[in-house]
Amino acid sequence: MKGPEDRHKEIFREEANELLSELEGSLLELEENPEDGELVEKIFRAMHTIKGSGAMFGFNEIVSFTHELETAFDHVRNKKMPVTKELIEITLSARDILREMLENSAEGVGDNERAAQETLSRLKRILPGPLKTEAENSRLKDEKEKENEKIFRSSGDPVTYRIRFRPGRDIFKNGINPSFLINELMTLGDCLVIAQIDSIPAMDEFDPEACYFYWDFVLTTGQGVNAIKDVFIFVEEGSELKIEAVDEGDPGKPADYKRIGEILVEKGDISAEALKEALSKHKNLGQILVEEGAVPHGRIASALVEQQYIREKRKSLKEAEAAASIRVPSRKLDILADLTGELVTLQARLSRFSIAENNPELAAIAEGVERLTEELRETIMGVRLVPIENVFSKLKRIVRDLSGELGKEIALEITGAETELDKSLIEKLGDPLVHIVRNSIDHGIEPPDEREARGKPRRGTIHLSAAHSGANVLIQIGDDGKGLDAEAIKAKAIEKGLIQHGTELSGNGLYQLIFASGLSTAKEVTKVSGRGVGMDVVRKNIDALRGTVEVESWKGEGTCINIRVPLTLAIIEGLLVRINEEHFVIPLSMVEECVELIRGANEGQNGKHIANVRGDIVPYIDLRELFGIGGPPPEIGQIVITEADGKKVGFLVDQVIGENQTVIKALGGTFKQIDWISGATILGDGSVALILAVPQIIKWMENRETERAAFRAE
């Protein structure tokens, strides 16, 4: 079967052969009558036709060869070259070569190269000017390709263009109907057309064959400005075509668009001065401009339409962007996380069971389930993670406003704003951070003059940073202010009975007292020490997140508050411990180390348990005692040493089982008052383990010590 291409080629060969036969006759005749212009014309046309038609089907050899002959006869035609015997001879042999080329191309062979080259070099010798060089030929070819290429389009991001097309008056006389061009333009994308009619003259001056219309378009297309130019490729002369990109389609831009006056000035429809004058009259701008005759009504309409159009475009872009993400109530995410937790638990049971069964198929299934569950858990945790930036940016505003209010110069430096943590944590961190930053501004950073007097830069700095550290996020709020006043804190603490007179506290240990409730609420302390308002509230908030907060301070140099919170509230890395039949989980982030305790060694000084850890005295709590668990204690117990709020406290247990990924379940409302326990988790075998709230237990223990001490003192 032959396609249309093959049929076309066949016709071309037939036609070319016919032309070549005629060419022979014409050449012989021309030899007799070298001055016969008609004959020259005919020969030229034959060459031209063979070249032009041959090019349609890729007969490149024939095309380039004929091109040179055509050039020669073009010269003859223009009387730049005489008809000579030699020319006739060369052309005749060229004709024979062409015929061979045609036949060979049909048979798929071609070896006319040498003969063709010989003929061409003979022809070159008799031509008045040099033949066109290869480079020139290829340049011409490129141009040609470029021209036709214009019809093809590329596509990219949609851009909105403002186009004015003002055809020449006599455009109809060239057979061009602008409406087809407008239709073509409209196929490029979303397009608004505004016809301008202000150039239509009065009836007696009206030429029905002239085009008085012109058009404004607002077009959104991804095909680029060249596609637009291609539409108007044949009307460039005598017509006006203005194409400007007015909106890059950036979804980040506000849906609001330029004001009408701006558009008109930009389009050159009105001068900036005229606009200013009109604006000063405080009337509807478009109306004024029309009344003034500053700009015709159609132009205003056009600008209005553009404004409206782009506003809508931007709005729909925003909507599209919003559609790319969905809003889900966080409660649903909580349920999802909960269910995943159940699944993790169930999967742990499956894994245990499969190990016990020693069934390879079951083991494979269990492994698969384990892998998927792990992925699911991570994905769900990931969904809840948001960058801390949200909180930090809120602080920017506070620093700016408050420092201005207090006449202080403060720069805010932020690092690690991209650090992600659980959404619920982010929400709960907001208030404490605001509090700390306010304190830094209010009491930490000195006024500029004071700073200068102390040899510090006038401008103070508050540094906010966030970074992951293991399963925790470390948030630091530092300032280069005057630091905490240790003496004032000490005095106040003694006054409030928080510490006893003569108690030696290391610098940082003393500073932690600012988080104690009795101290911080007192207003006058604030004035003396400069710090501490509501710091107990900060601590309470952070405790609730199972986090820790510490303060470091250097007199005259600044203060830094370190907050550590777990990445997520739903899952913690825990250390699983056992007392008799009961299991407990201690958050791993607080665990320092585990040591063995040989019973009877260091027990019960004043009812306190004290362990000796490499020479350090560490108080410990016997969990068996604390929770009233029965059964005989083992010979050798284990103490899990934890650190919270800069204090080390141990927990005595029967056995440390190991690390455990713990999915936290909230305890019901019934257990709300029990602040030793922050939650519960379900173990692989289905039993429940309680999660210890370490800081709260330590605090309770301290209070008890203080009470006992007070009791003893009485």
Place this chain on the structure above:
Amino acid sequence: MGKTVLIVDDSATMRQVVSFALKDAGFEVISAVDGKDAIAKLGVAKSDLIITDLNMPNLNGIELIKQVRQTPGHKFTPIIMLTTESQESRKAEGRQAGVSGWIVKPFTPEQLLGVVKKFIR
């Protein structure tokens, strides 16, 4: 009612190629072998668009365009000329004579249709 295109070319190949591409796109096509033939055909058949070669015996393309513009009913008929090179002088000459557009040989059927559809549908 489909639009009718008149293709004027002394090359049978070109007439065949153009008419094949246009018929494929749903146009009616009539052919003329040279300018003189074209004028004769215009007298008897309707033509909504004319595509013409430039180098032809018996009335060349430019002369044909000039005459078509004088022919009753064809003052505003779109005319596309076929050129071999992108010669600015030819375009200007054609424009002067009243041509609507042009296409440079060789071209593909798609390119041809792209140009034709600027003038008729």
